[in-house]
Structure formats: C-alpha cells, structure tokens
Amino acid sequence: MTAMLDRPVAPDRPSQGGERRRRVPGFAPWLMSGAVALATILAAANIHGVIEHWGWLWPVVITVLAVEAGPGLARAMRWSPVAGTLLGLAGLVGALTALFLPATSFLLVLPGPGSLRALEFLIADAQDSVVSQVAPVLASPGIVMVACVGVGLVALLVDTMAVPLQLPAASGFGLLAILVVPAIIKPHSLGPAGFLAAAAGYLAILAAAQWLDGLDQAPPGRTAAGQFGRAAGIGAGALVLALLLPLGIPGFTSGAFPQGSRLDWLGAPTGLNPILSLGDNLRRPGAFGRMTYATDSKTPLYLRTVTLENLTGARWSPTDTRSQQREGVEEMGTPRIRELLDEGTVTTTAIETRSFTSPWLPAPYAPAEIIGVDGDWSWDPRTLAVQASLGTSSANQDYIVRSVTSDLTRETLQDADPLESPTVDGIFTSLPSDMPDIIVDTTEEVLDGLGEPYDQAMAIQSYLRGPGFVYSEQAPVDGGYDQSGFEVVAAFLEEKAGYCVHYAATMAIMAREAGIPSRIAIGYAPGRETGETVEVDGRDLTEHEVDSRDAHAWPELFFEDIGWVAFEPTPGRGAVPAYAQQPTVRVPDQAERENLNPGGNPAPSQPALPRSGESGSGSNAAEDTPATGLWTAAALGILVLALAAPGLIRSSRTRRRRNQLLAMDSPNRDTALVAWREARDAAADYGISAAAEESARAFERRLGQELGGGAAAALSRLREDYEVAAYANPAVPRLGSPAIRGAVPAAVPLAADETGGRRQWSDVETVTSGLRRHSSWRQRMLGLLFPRSLFVRR
Numbered sequence: 001m002t003a004m005l006d007r008p009v010a011p012d013r014p015s016q017g018g019e020r021r022r023r024v025p026g027f028a029p030w031l032m033s034g035a036v037a038l039a040t041i042l043a044a045a046n047i048h049g050v051i052e053h054w055g056w057l058w059p060v061v062i063t064v065l066a067v068e069a070g071p072g073l074a075r076a077m078r079w080s081p082v083a084g085t086l087l088g089l090a091g092l093v094g095a096l097t098a099l100f101l102p103a104t105s106f107l108l109v110l111p112g113p114g115s116l117r118a119l120e121f122l123i124a125d126a127q128d129s130v131v132s133q134v135a136p137v138l139a140s141p142g143i144v145m146v147a148c149v150g151v152g153l154v155a156l157l158v159d160t161m162a163v164p165l166q167l168p169a170a171s172g173f174g175l176l177a178i179l180v181v182p183a184i185i186k187p188h189s190l191g192p193a194g195f196l197a198a199a200a201g202y203l204a205i206l207a208a209a210q211w212l213d214g215l216d217q218a219p220p221g222r223t224a225a226g227q228f229g230r231a232a233g234i235g236a237g238a239l240v241l242a243l244l245l246p247l248g249i250p251g252f253t254s255g256a257f258p259q260g261s262r263l264d265w266l267g268a269p270t271g272l273n274p275i276l277s278l279g280d281n282l283r284r285p286g287a288f289g290r291m292t293y294a295t296d297s298k299t300p301l302y303l304r305t306v307t308l309e310n311l312t313g314a315r316w317s318p319t320d321t322r323s324q325q326r327e328g329v330e331e332m333g334t335p336r337i338r339e340l341l342d343e344g345t346v347t348t349t350a351i352e353t354r355s356f357t358s359p360w361l362p363a364p365y366a367p368a369e370i371i372g373v374d375g376d377w378s379w380d381p382r383t384l385a386v387q388a389s390l391g392t393s394s395a396n397q398d399y400i401v402r403s404v405t406s407d408l409t410r411e412t413l414q415d416a417d418p419l420e421s422p423t424v425d426g427i428f429t430s431l432p433s434d435m436p437d438i439i440v441d442t443t444e445e446v447l448d449g450l451g452e453p454y455d456q457a458m459a460i461q462s463y464l465r466g467p468g469f470v471y472s473e474q475a476p477v478d479g480g481y482d483q484s485g486f487e488v489v490a491a492f493l494e495e496k497a498g499y500c501v502h503y504a505a506t507m508a509i510m511a512r513e514a515g516i517p518s519r520i521a522i523g524y525a526p527g528r529e530t531g532e533t534v535e536v537d538g539r540d541l542t543e544h545e546v547d548s549r550d551a552h553a554w555p556e557l558f559f560e561d562i563g564w565v566a567f568e569p570t571p572g573r574g575a576v577p578a579y580a581q582q583p584t585v586r587v588p589d590q591a592e593r594e595n596l597n598p599g600g601n602p603a604p605s606q607p608a609l610p611r612s613g614e615s616g617s618g619s620n621a622a623e624d625t626p627a628t629g630l631w632t633a634a635a636l637g638i639l640v641l642a643l644a645a646p647g648l649i650r651s652s653r654t655r656r657r658r659n660q661l662l663a664m665d666s667p668n669r670d671t672a673l674v675a676w677r678e679a680r681d682a683a684a685d686y687g688i689s690a691a692a693e694e695s696a697r698a699f700e701r702r703l704g705q706e707l708g709g710g711a712a713a714a715l716s717r718l719r720e721d722y723e724v725a726a727y728a729n730p731a732v733p734r735l736g737s738p739a740i741r742g743a744v745p746a747a748v749p750l751a752a753d754e755t756g757g758r759r760q761w762s763d764v765e766t767v768t769s770g771l772r773r774h775s776s777w778r779q780r781m782l783g784l785l786f787p788r789s790l791f792v793r794r
Helices: 002-006 028-049 057-076 081-100 115-132 141-162 172-185 192-217 224-248 278-283 335-343 410-414 437-447 453-464 475-479 486-495 500-513 590-594 620-662 669-685 696-707 709-727 756-773 777-785
Strands: 291-295 303-308 310-312 315-317 345-352 367-371 377-379 386-388 398-405 518-524 528-536 539-546 551-559 563-566
Touching (some): 028 172, 081 115, 081 141, 141 172, 172 192, 291 528, 335 345, 335 398, 345 528, 410 453, 437 486, 437 500, 453 500, 453 551, 486 500, 500 518, 500 551, 620 777, 669 696, 669 709
Antiparallel strands (some): 291 539, 303 518, 345 398, 377 386
C-alpha cells in the first residue's frame, strides 16, 4: 500500500488530500466568471426601483465585466486566487477611472493627480442625492459611481466565495446584498420579476459550479448535467415557495420588523431622514433619535428641519440652493424677519440634539439667530432651512435659537387678498401638467366657489380632518403609495387613509391648484414635557423631548403681506394653531349639513384612531382574529421547518448513502468513496473537520486517536478501502479481499453477512457511534440542527 501511495498521481485521479487535478475544456476558467457577471448584473437591475431610468445600467455592466476579467484571467493562467482578487480590484479601479474620471486620468484607466479631488465632488454629489431626493433618485454621476463601486465589489465577493473558497451556495448572500438596497429604500420596488432575475443568476452560478465539479466527481453513469437538473428542480421549488409564501402571510403592525419598515444593517438609526424614511421612522417600534428642547413659547412649538417645495414628476424634494445659500447663522433671515426681532413675538429655544443626525439643523420657524452651534452651516434665504457643510453634523449639538413670528389671527388671515402675481419663486406654485383628475375634481368640490385664500385653506384643512379620513401608517404600505407626490396624493384621496406626509402633500397640492403658494415642512411635532426647566439668560424655559415617534410633516401656505403660515391637516397629530381652528358653533342637523358651505363648517369630530396592533378597519379587527391566529401558527410552523432544514438535508444525504451502500453485494470503488465521505462528514458534524491539505491517512490517524477501540478500527478499514479506490490500479486485489483485510487491525471481528457495502456501512455506523460518545451534548445538538458538513469545503 505504501508503494501505491508513492506512485505519481494520474491527471484524472485524486491526490493524497482527495483533490482532483481537473481535465477541463479551455473555456472552463472563464465559465464561472461569466456566471458571476451574469448573476450580478441581473441582481443589479433591481436598483432600477431606486434610480430613475436605465442609463445607469451600462456603467454598472462595464464595471462588472472589468472586475470579472481579473479572476477569469488568473484562473486561465493558473495563478493564485490572491492574484485573481488583485486583478479584479485593478479592473474596478480602471473601470471607475475611465467612466467617471477620464479628464484627470493617465492612459484613461489610471488615476491621475487630480482624480482624488474629482472623486470628492462625486461623493458629495451622491450624498446630496441620497439625503435630498425621494426614491427613485435621479441618475447623477455620483449616484451612478456609488452603484458601480458597490456592485463591482459584490461581484468580486461572489466570485471569491464561489471559486477560491468553493462555497457557491453561500455566494448568494452577495446577490442578496444588492437586493436589500431597493427593498430598504423604497417598498414594492423589488417585484417578482426582479427577484426571479436575481434567482436565475444565482442558479447560473450553481450550475457552473456543479458542472465544473461534475467533470471530476460525477459517478459512472451519472453526468454533471443530471446533477444540475436535480439541483435546478430543488431551486425552482424554493423560488415558487418564496414567491407564494408572502401572499399567504399577513403583515404585522408591531414587533421587531413591522410591515413597511426597512432593514437597517448599521443598527438603529440615530436621526430623521426627512425624505426617504419618515414613514419608516413612524412605523418602527420604540423610539430613537431622542432630542430635547426648552422654550418660552406659550403655544405648542414645531421644530422644522427642511422644506419640500420642488414638485417634479411624482415626488417632492428640497430645491438645490447651494449656490444661493448664505454663510453664518448668528444673524440670519430676511430684513422683515430682522425687523420682527423688535416688533413681533420673539421665542427663545435651547436645543440639545444628542444622537440626532441630519444634514439639516432643527429650529423653530422663523429663525433669526442661532447661537452656539458647532461646525459650518449655511441658510437658504427663501426657506430659512439651515444646512450643514460637508463634514459637519447635527449630532451632539447644544445651541440656542431666537425665532420670530408675527401675530397671526383669523382676522388678519381673512384680510389677505388673493395673489394676482405671486411675490414668491415659481417653484412654490408649479404643478405637473398631467395632474390626476381626482385631485382637480376634489379641489373644485371642496372649494365650491370660495375665493379668499384663507377660506380656501380652511376648507381644505377641514375636508382632510373630516370623518371620511383615517390616520394610518400601514394603509399606504398595503396600497403601494408610501411616499409623496401627485400620483401618491391621487391614491390617498381614493383610499382616504395615510399618515402626515400624505395629508401635508395633499393640502399643499390642493392649495397650489387653488392658486396659493405652498410647501411641505419636515420636522417634529411639539412632543412631550419632561417636567424639567432650563435656565437661559436668567429665564426658566420649559423642557420638552421629541423622538422618532414625533416625526411629522405639515403644509405651509403663503399669504400676501403676511408670509408663510403653517396648517395642520393631519387628524390626531400635532396641534392645530388657534388661527386655523374652526369657531365653535351649533352642530347642524343632517339637512343643514348637506347645504353647509365647507368654509364655515364647525370643527369635525375626530375619528377614533386604531390602537397599536389593531386593524384600521374598525369592527373587522375582531372578525379577523381567528384567521390571524391560524396564519400566525402557519408562520411559526414554517419558521420551525426552516430551522430544521439543515438537519433534514443532512439526514437525507445520509439515508441516500446508506441505501447506496446496502444495495451493493460486493464492495467497489464507488462504495468505498461514499463510505469514506460519510465518515468524514460525520466527523465534521461533531466538530472534527478534515483540513484541505490533510491526507486521508493523516486524518484517520488524528481522528482514531480521539475515538480508540472498535471505532478506530472501523475508521482504519474505511480509510484502507478509500485509498485503494482512490489510488490503486484496477489490477490490485478486490476491496474486502483477505489481502486487504490482513492489513486492518482485527479489533472488531466482522459478522459473516457483513460483506460488500453492508460491511462498509456497518463501519460508518461504528465510527458515528464513537463520535457521538466522545462529543459533548452541545456538539451533538449542533451536529443535529446545524451539521457543519453541509458548509465545509470538500
């Protein structure tokens, strides 16, 4: 046997470590690179849900191909995997330089002296797009570059897992990382078609890995294509289950992951992203981003961060005014605001942001002085929003704001004349040309001939706060309108259920339809008193706290000679200002109500809001309880099945090998290989894995010392059979013959009927029993529930 092991290994035979030297076609080194590139591109196509149009896809395709050219070349030249990874990174740098930095490059693909500076501008452009646009964002150069970098790195990761690490199944986690991006940013952007495309790419990786592995390891009469067919069948069944299962499981309104919330792999967020995730912040269980403020205001105080006035297409966004912003916030505001410091009502507010992180600084409207804030800040003269420069954050700030307001009353607002020619920028009055009919018709019906701006504003607010509308954070998710914009407003007017963003956007658009300039303010509702006071300039200010539960949006309308005025159309949220409250009058009967002018309606009673966990449909909640219980039980059953899946797969493999061995009357090369693999897998399940460079004899010696006795003798026989099957010429004695058995210790005598595969399976069971006896209860449980043999490199 020693002489046998010393012979040169034939090209189509295993080496001592069990690895085979492959005879593969010339295109084989490129096969996996092509499969990885295809899978990555198909998964990346789902980013279309968060980036507008398809112009960004070609740069991503070019980047992925450049990245995958490196590992493919390394495999073709038989270089090390490390060389392939380095070549892949070089391809990524070259592609990014050629696509985004050609003016500062050297030979088009090498970064030049000015590339780093140009890269900073691209990163700043991407940051601005992320924090200031509603998904899908515009395909700006910075956003496309970030997409290319992320997808290119994922392609390299998937290739590394599939080939050097020999974990093609686990490479799907890289593709999943791409799919998570649209799923987090915009609900419903990842549909069945996109999921199937990514799954098809994943199956292509598995097919390539199975085909390459089948060139060496496919048993006689069983081709690699046949193995792939079975794998594809299992994969197709899993895909069908993944697509059908969500249709049968209801959404959740509480718990760690309520329906409509999005996964945050960086942990709980610490601030408010006012554009992309206000709804997610409201739905998230618990509270985060706690902030305190102390004020001498006699009325409930809103903290505003930014305004949305740019209604382009189907989305609201802030206007990019970086070129018009003014530096310094110690003295800010228009001349009229500066005058109000002496004439109007001045409010002093001390704000401590703590972990709140945002590119905009929270402040009451209208800020005239901000004292004590750290970093570089600038302000927009049109909206008075205070924005941070690159490198500055709102986190851990402690500052004082002096804000001013004019004395607003119903009488002063009623005296405001309609705007013949607005004195504000046209961005505050623009509307899309293809406005949905329901918005135009509803506005006309609500206004019913009213001509004064204040009467029109009050009619719209009364309509939205009326009994026909319900506050709901889940209905927009279920209905697919969980954002803002005129298409979303149309859906909201149909469903009459939504949260503050929908109410604010609807009132702002209806006001513009009536000719009143409008915008949406984003920030925080007044919050709660803490019972503490803060002394500022010798005065005691009442302290309040706000967090993610107070995230809010409200409309601001412009009145001639008065300025911007806030309204509160969202029922059950915030506080309606005194000037926007309906006068208390006698409640009319039904006949009077039908003929009542909307501008004079009494304040409507607020609808009962559903409590956390209750259905928004009221009485139907009780009827749905039994069904919900059944679905919960079904979900728990599926969860248990998912946890048991690894153990079931491992048991199925063991049973298949057992049947294969027991079916053979005499031992042969196939049964010897199967028996050795089962013994080696059993050892891996109990925490003793064979190293990649370890020979069968070295592994048997190491494991035998742990087992001892009959189990060691059985392992030795299995190793003998394996070495004969793997290394001997066909002319050697038959497996199980006296010549072979004579070299095996006779610690455990063989029964008369234990011949062929039966004898080998008996040895496997003896080894498995020995492993079980020498393992702790934790190792046995892990071996049963999470068998490592399914994940170790073969």
